[in-house]
Amino acid sequence: MRKLNFYFLFLVLAFLTSCRTDEIIVRQEVVEGLPSENTAIKGFYMLNEGNMGSNKCTLDFFDYTKGTYYRNIYAEINPNVVKELGDVGNDIKVYGSKLYIVVNVSNKIEVLDAKTAKRITSIPLQNCRYLAFKNGKAYASSYAGPVAINPKAPKGKVVEIDTASLSIQREVVVGYQPEEMEIVGNQLFVANSGGYKAPDYDNTVSVIDLNTFTELKKINVAINLHHIKKDNYGDLYVTSRGDYYNVPSSLYLIDAATGTVKKDFHLSVSEMTIVNDKLYFYGNEFNYNTHSYKKTFGIIDVKTEQIIANRIFDKEYEDAIKTPYGIAVNPITEDIYMTDARNYVSMGFLYCFDKNGHFKWKTEGGNIPAHFAFLYK
Template identity: 25%
Template sequence: MKNYLKLVVVFAAGLLLQNCTSDDREIIIDNPPPSGDYANGVFVLNEGGYTSSNASVSFIDDSGEVYNDIFYAVNGRLLGDVAQSMAFYEDKAYIVVNNSNTIEVVNRYTFELITTIENDILTPRYMTFDGDKGYITNWGDPADTTDDYVAVLDTETNVVIKTIPVAEGPEAILNNNGTLYVSHYGGWGYGNTISVLDAVSESVTSTIAVYDVPGDMVIHNNDLYVLCSGKANYTGDETLGGIQKINMVTNQVTDEIVFASGVHPGYLQIDNNALLYTLNREIYRVDFSDFTLPTAPLFSTISQNVGVLYGFKIIEGDIYIADAKDYVSNGEALVYNLQGQFKKNYNVKLIPNGFYNNN
C-alpha cells in the first residue's frame, strides 16, 4: 500500500472480507512441489487485507503449477499483516511484513522459517543488500514526518545494528556498487526527493529533487531512471508525473519525460534497451534511444478483465501482472510476452502485489 488513501480503501475492503463467508478466506494447504522445495519458479507475494493478518506467498513452478499459502504450509502459522515486499540474500528470503512491523526470514528454497526480525523495524517497506548488510526502508510512525529511517541489518545475525535517519516516506531502495538510492514516495504524505546513501559511512551524502511521489527506480548504464506518479486529483493539489533520468556520477537530472495533467503512471520496469511503465491497466514502452512520451500503449490488460493492476515485473523475458481484483476477492497473476501477447493466468491469493524469481 502506497499512501494513506490506499490504506483507507484496503482497510474498508478488509472489513468486507472479514464479514464475508466465501471460500476465499479458507486456507487450503497445498502439497509441496515434487522436488520437495521451492526452487525454479516465481514467488507471488499476496499482500492480504489491511489489519486482517492474512498475507501469504504463492509459488508458480517452472511447469506452471501454483502452490498457495506456502509460508503457512511449511511453518504452520500465518505470515502476518500486509506483506509488502521480498528480497533475497544468498539462500535466504526476507519477507517484509509492513503492518506487523516484522521481517520473516526463511530459507528461499524450503521456505522454512529461520527467524523473525522485530527490533528496530517500524512500518518497513523495501530492502536491498550490500556486502553482508541489508538496508530496509522504514516509515516509522506514518503520522510522524520526522522519524523515518533506513535500518542497517547484519545478515549473519539478522539483527539491526544501526538506523540512518532520512526524509519522510522512504520507499524503493537500489544499490549501485555501494551507493544506495532511496525514493521518498512520502508515506502518508507526498515526497519529492531521492536520498543518496553511502554504504561505507552509512550516511546520507546527497539529496536529489524530483517530481512528486517518486516510486520505482531502475538503473541503466550510469543512469538512474525514476518514475514519479505526481499528486493525484483527489489530493486537491494535483501535480504532474514524469520519468526522470539522473546521472549517477553527478546526481543531476539530465533528461525527463513529463506526463500530461491528470495522467499518473504506476510502476516501472526495465527490459534491456527500453523502459516499460504502467498507466491504469495499460503498459507503455519507452526506448532508451528515443526517450520520449509514447503515443500508444504496448498493450492493454482490459481484454483479460484485469480489475486493479497492482504489481508489475519482467522476469526472464515475460511480463508478470498482478490483478488485485476488487481487494476482497482472491487475485490473479497474468503473464504476457514482451510484445504484449497474453500467455497464461494463475489463481493466487488476496491482493497480489509482487513477483520474485527464484531460478
C-alpha cells in the same frame, strides 16, 4: 446451574470461533497443467499483499519445471507461526540462500530458506517498506513511526542488516516516509515520499554513503516519490505519484553520478521493472477531482531513453485487467507477468504473456497479488 450455563456458553463460543477460523484461513491449493519450461530459473515467488487490517498476506510459488502453481504455501510449511505471514506484504527478494519478505503493518521482515520457504527468523522493524542488497548486507527502508497519516510524522530511516547474523548493524535517518531503494556503486539512493504529511509531501531522493552510512545529500526531484530502478548506464528511473488532484504522477530520469534530473517522461507510472535494457511499466493513476482511474502501459528503451511501445500486451487484456498491480519479466524468456488486484477484497489474478505480449495463461492468486521474486536453480 449458573456454572453450567457459563460452561455451555464457553463451548458455543469456542465452536463458533473455530468455525470462523476455518472460514478465513486459506489452505494451500495446487494448480497443475500450466506451461512448463527448463531454464536456469526454478520458478518465482508471488507475494500477495492482503488488504490492510485483514492479516491476509500470503505467499505463492510457481514451479517452472512442473508447470505447477502453489497457492498459499507459507501456512502449511510453517504451521507453528502464529498469524502466518501477517498484515500487508510490501516487498520480497531472494539474496543468497535466503528469501526476505517485508510485512509492513506487522512491522517485521520475515527471513525464509529460499528453496523450502521454511522460516528462519523474523527481524522486527517498524513500518518497514523495501529492501536492497550488497556485499552481504541487506538495507531496509522504514517510516520509523506508526501507520497513520500525521503531519508531524518523523523522518524515516534505512537500516543495515548483516545477512549472516540477521541482526541490524547500523541505521541512518533519511527523508520522510522513504520507499524503494537502489544501489549504484557505493551509494544507496532512497526515494522519499512524505505520504503521511500530505499535502506537504517530500520531494527528494536521499543519497547514502555505504562506507560511512551517512546521508551525503538530497536530490530534489518531484513530490511523493515511490519507486526507483537503476539501468546499466548509470541512470536511475524514479516515479512520482503526484498529489492525486492537480499534480500528475510522472517518471523521472536521474544521472546517478551527478544527481542531475535529466528528463521528465510525463508518464503515469505506478510500477515498473527493467529487464534486458527495457523498462516495462504500467500506470493506474487515480484522481480525486474526477474520482476515476487512468490506465497506461508501455516500454522504454533505457539505452536510448526513448519510449518504444505504448502497450506491453494485447489490447483486450488492458481492458480485462481491472486493477493492474504487480509486474515482472522473466530475464531469460522475457515472458511478462501482470497481476490484477480487482477490487482489493476478492482474490486477484496472475496473467502470463509471452515476450510479444500474447496471452499464455492465467491463474488466481491471493488477495492483492503484488510482488515477484525469481528463484534460480
